[in-house]
Amino acid sequence: MTAPRTDAAGPHTAAVADDxxxxxxxxKMCSFACPVTSATGRDDAVPWSFxxxxxxxxxxxxxxxxxxxxxxxxxxxxxxxxxxxxxxxDVPAQVRAGRAALVDAGAAPVLxxxxxxxxxxxxxxxxxxxxxxxxxxxxxxxxxxxxxxxxSASLHAAVALLRAAGERVAVRVPEGCCGALLDDLxxxxxxxxxxxxxxxxxxxxAETVVANDPHCLGxxxxxxxxxxxxxxxxxxxxxDGRLTFTAGDERSVTWHDxxxxxxxxxxxxxxxRLLTAAGASLVEPEHHARHTACSGAGMGxxxxxxxxxxxxxxxxxxxxxxxxxxxxCARAAxxxxxxxADVTDLASALVTHLAGSPSSPSDxxxxxx
Amino acid sequence: MALSxxxxxxxxxxxxxxxxxxxxxxxxxxxxxxxxxxxRRRAGEELPVPDAVVAxxxxxxxxxxIRWCAANRVAVVPFGAGTGVxxxxxxxxxxxxxDLKHLATIGELDEVSGVIEVEPGVxxxxxxxxxxxxxxxxxxxxxxxxxxxxGGFLAIRSAGQASSLHGKLEDTVVGxxxxxxxxxxxxxxxxxxxxxxxxxxxxxxxxxxTTGIISRAWLRVRPAAEVTRDxxxxxxxxxxxxxxxxxxxxxxxxxxxxxxxxxxxxxxVFGGQGLPVPEGCLLVVGCEGREDVATxxxxxxxxxxxxxxxxxxxxxxxEHWRAHRHGMSYRFADYVKPGGTFGDALTxxxxxxxxxxxxxxxxxxxxxxxxxxxxxxxxxxxxxxYDTGASIYYTLGAVNDGNEAQALERYDxxxxxxxxxxxxxxxxxxxxHGIGLLRAPYLPEELGPAGFDVLRRVKDALDPDHLLNPGxxxxxxxxxxS
Numbered sequence: 073m074t075a076p077r078t079d080a081a082g083p084h085t086a087a088v089a090d091d092x093x094x095x096x097x098x099x100k101m102c103s104f105a106c107p108v109t110s111a112t113g114r115d116d117a118v119p120w121s122f123x124x125x126x127x128x129x130x131x132x133x134x135x136x137x138x139x140x141x142x143x144x145x146x147x148x149x150x151x152x153x154x155x156x157x158x159x160x161x162d163v164p165a166q167v168r169a170g171r172a173a174l175v176d177a178g179a180a181p182v183l184x185x186x187x188x189x190x191x192x193x194x195x196x197x198x199x200x201x202x203x204x205x206x207x208x209x210x211x212x213x214x215x216x217x218x219x220x221x222x223x224s225a226s227l228h229a230a231v232a233l234l235r236a237a238g239e240r241v242a243v244r245v246p247e248g249c250c251g252a253l254l255d256d257l258x259x260x261x262x263x264x265x266x267x268x269x270x271x272x273x274x275x276x277x278a279e280t281v282v283a284n285d286p287h288c289l290g291x292x293x294x295x296x297x298x299x300x301x302x303x304x305x306x307x308x309x310x311x312d313g314r315l316t317f318t319a320g321d322e323r324s325v326t327w328h329d330x331x332x333x334x335x336x337x338x339x340x341x342x343x344x345r346l347l348t349a350a351g352a353s354l355v356e357p358e359h360h361a362r363h364t365a366c367s368g369a370g371m372g373x374x375x376x377x378x379x380x381x382x383x384x385x386x387x388x389x390x391x392x393x394x395x396x397x398x399x400x401c402a403r404a405a406x407x408x409x410x411x412x413a414d415v416t417d418l419a420s421a422l423v424t425h426l427a428g429s430p431s432s433p434s435d436x437x438x439x440x441x
Numbered sequence: 442m443a444l445s446x447x448x449x450x451x452x453x454x455x456x457x458x459x460x461x462x463x464x465x466x467x468x469x470x471x472x473x474x475x476x477x478x479x480x481r482r483r484a485g486e487e488l489p490v491p492d493a494v495v496a497x498x499x500x501x502x503x504x505x506x507i508r509w510c511a512a513n514r515v516a517v518v519p520f521g522a523g524t525g526v527x528x529x530x531x532x533x534x535x536x537x538x539x540d541l542k543h544l545a546t547i548g549e550l551d552e553v554s555g556v557i558e559v560e561p562g563v564x565x566x567x568x569x570x571x572x573x574x575x576x577x578x579x580x581x582x583x584x585x586x587x588x589x590x591x592g593g594f595l596a597i598r599s600a601g602q603a604s605s606l607h608g609k610l611e612d613t614v615v616g617x618x619x620x621x622x623x624x625x626x627x628x629x630x631x632x633x634x635x636x637x638x639x640x641x642x643x644x645x646x647x648x649x650x651t652t653g654i655i656s657r658a659w660l661r662v663r664p665a666a667e668v669t670r671d672x673x674x675x676x677x678x679x680x681x682x683x684x685x686x687x688x689x690x691x692x693x694x695x696x697x698x699x700x701x702x703x704x705x706x707x708x709x710v711f712g713g714q715g716l717p718v719p720e721g722c723l724l725v726v727g728c729e730g731r732e733d734v735a736t737x738x739x740x741x742x743x744x745x746x747x748x749x750x751x752x753x754x755x756x757x758x759x760e761h762w763r764a765h766r767h768g769m770s771y772r773f774a775d776y777v778k779p780g781g782t783f784g785d786a787l788t789x790x791x792x793x794x795x796x797x798x799x800x801x802x803x804x805x806x807x808x809x810x811x812x813x814x815x816x817x818x819x820x821x822x823x824x825x826x827y828d829t830g831a832s833i834y835y836t837l838g839a840v841n842d843g844n845e846a847q848a849l850e851r852y853d854x855x856x857x858x859x860x861x862x863x864x865x866x867x868x869x870x871x872x873x874h875g876i877g878l879l880r881a882p883y884l885p886e887e888l889g890p891a892g893f894d895v896l897r898r899v900k901d902a903l904d905p906d907h908l909l910n911p912g913x914x915x916x917x918x919x920x921x922x923s
Contacts, residue, residue: 097773099770100522101770103587104565104570105587112543113540115494116469118469139463158767
């Protein structure tokens with residue numbers, strides 16, 4: 073038999089090699105579900121192709137060279153392939169393992185090293201500055217952890233919502249990266265260092281930690297911090313009667329389910345209930361909830377493979393239509409806006425409908441679910 | 442002879458398309474889902490990759506590429522999702538692999554006529570989801586619907602699991618656009634039926650890209666089913682089951698699913714669920730459509746089955762089948778991978794044939810026995826039911842304890858024996874998987890000398906330099922043009 077050589081691409085790849093090898097004989101039954109495959113038509117964007125590449129790396133059938141790195145760029149980590157999969161294949165994990173092997177071999181794209189350097193210098197992995205944070209309160213019971221791609225307005229809106237719900241709020245941002253994006257790029261050592269720093273972020277008084285960007289949830293939990301997402305936390309505040317909205321004229325809004333929130337966390341109802349409570353009439357695109365399509369923002373695809381990211385975002389923007397879109401992921405918002413969609417983040421969409429808010433509708437109808 | 446760098450530079454300059462030659466990138470195009478290729482790869486063989494891959498963005502790009510190929514006498518191998526099981530997308534030396542997945546636009550849904558316009562690179566489930574969102578269905582649900590493209594399905598004359606009601610995919614074609622070997626675009630206008638001479642679309646459906654490249658299709662769609670009504674029945678033996686299927690067909694009502702398992706396959710179906718294995722054969726009847734129609738169809742089928750003494754097993758077996766209808770495609774990987782369920786070097790494949798009702802009992806036995814001469818296990822089910830007959834779908838497997846050479850030897854011997862046995866009783870050797878390279882040796886026997894000569898002359902007329910998918914259907918060389 074031709075069993076994979078577990079030493080060929082290092083321990084990271086070997087750890088997932090068995091699964092990937094299994095998948096390399098899989099019948100490509102998730103192809104239809106992959107938004108990158110559909111948007112790009114590229115054979116190297118079919119999830120099966122990632123299985124094949126990673127298992128071939130592990131078996132020593134492919135060399136650890138830059139050309140192979142190019143076969144692991146067109147995955148957004150959106151998990152759409154997992155929905156129909158009977159094998160429980162974790163394609164993003166396989167891609168991360170393959171990328172890590174290429175990093176270890178010095179065959180990764182140069183932007184991975186740039187991302188690590190940027191984080192070491194206290195900037196986001198993309199090289200941009202971290203968001204400006206709202207003022208924190210002392211002895212905060214709730215800590216919002218900002219993502220490196222969050223914008224300041226969304227953070228201010230989130231804080232305003234939680235304070236309206238009677239919570240004392242502090243906001244923290246990891247130094248450069250929580251580790252998620254570095255992990256996605258294959259920079260595992262740097263990601264581990266980032267997670268070590270994250271562990272010191274949360275004050276001892278905190279009862280609740282909320283990740284403003286759902287991409288950070290996994291990394292924060294891996295750092296030992298029990299974390300929830302913003303939509304779920306706000307939903308609890310509404311259900312408890314601590315947070316109410318006013319609704320004016322009913323307006324149509326499309327909720328773009330962030331992949332990591334809808335498929336990764338199973339959170340699809342909470343944001344819809346919040347928007348409805350704030351007077352929105354929801355318009356559902358063809359792909360929504362657990363079957364949401366992707367903005368092309370995840371797994372660093374917009375950095376590693378901008379063409380694939382643009383094509384994926386374009387397809388999603390066409391599906392979302394010309395009306396207003398609300399989402400709960402800074403990366404998705406950024407990508408969809410860049411491709412022409414009218415996107416607002418969840419907190420900003422809700423904050424203008426806070427009961428008693430100066431900017432809330434003039435003829436308010438108090439609403440709670 | 443490999444494509445030269447100078448030639449490929451000219452292709453780039455002429456078409457404006459990127460041409461990929463890096464073998465690290467073209468690797469996934471080295472094979473489709475022909476199990477023999479997977480077995481060779483499993484055995485450690487480095488399968489040849491295409492010299493170059495080009496992916497046209499639209500029909501006009503495709504025309505430019507084909508014209509360039511004609512002018513430079515370069516062969517092309519069309520490649521969709523790479524899920525064909527007969528080697529139809531296998532690259533050959535000196536040829537350009539033509540990735541058609543970028544031609545993936547779902548066009549207008551004409552809800553008045555019930556027609557959808559679609560490009561060949563659309564994955565069939567994607568189309569089905571698009572239609573379902575709008576209340577329609579193509580009704581084409583083969584096991585590989587999640588993976589394969591519409592163009593690939595048309596090229597091999599695919600059939601879905603509900604073909605008894607909805608027909609094979611070719612039966613849904615009301616119009617077709619094809620790029621010919623000289624770059625001309627043939628369009629058969631979408632009309633419900635016609636008597637304007639021979640139906641030219643039939644030159645390309647089943648042509649596997651050897652007569653032209655399908656670039657667009659207009660397909661009949663139907664309102665999505667409101668309900669499905671699935672039920673299992675037990676009949677004492679296969680012949681009784683065949684009689685029952687035929688009786689149901691002759692009532693004039695047609696279930697979407699009529700699926701009769703032979704005794705070994707019935708054992709696998711029940712045993713696989715940890716259930717006691719009954720004596721006899723399982724028959725799954727699935728009715729779908731508007732609620733009153735599905736209910737009536739089920740009542741008629743049930744009455745026939747009761748009249749013939751079949752035992753009603755309730756909804757469980759039918760609903761289990763529907764819930765696991767793509768299961769075999771998944772299990773394939775569990776079985777065939779190195780260190781799979783049955784050990785290393787497993788021989789595994791499926792073979793579908795079809796015959797008239799009167800021939801089916803003999804066909805079933807002849808092919809089964811021929812296969813069993815060379816493999817350890819043969820399972821079969823009868824499906825894809827028509828007024829005049831049905832398809833038999835065999836699964837064949839052999840344990841080889843790590844001996845890959847033996848695995849291939851048994852594979853080849855089983856295929857030769859099974860195909861010849863089917864042809865000997867007057868059946869067709871291929872019902873819906875096509876010909877590719879796998880069945881090419883048996884096609885002349887099925888078509889007969891005159892039939893195969895007609896096919897060859899059609900090929901010569903449409904593609905005189907034999908540039909379109911050489912070697913497939915057994916026409917032209919697999920080594921590429923000189």
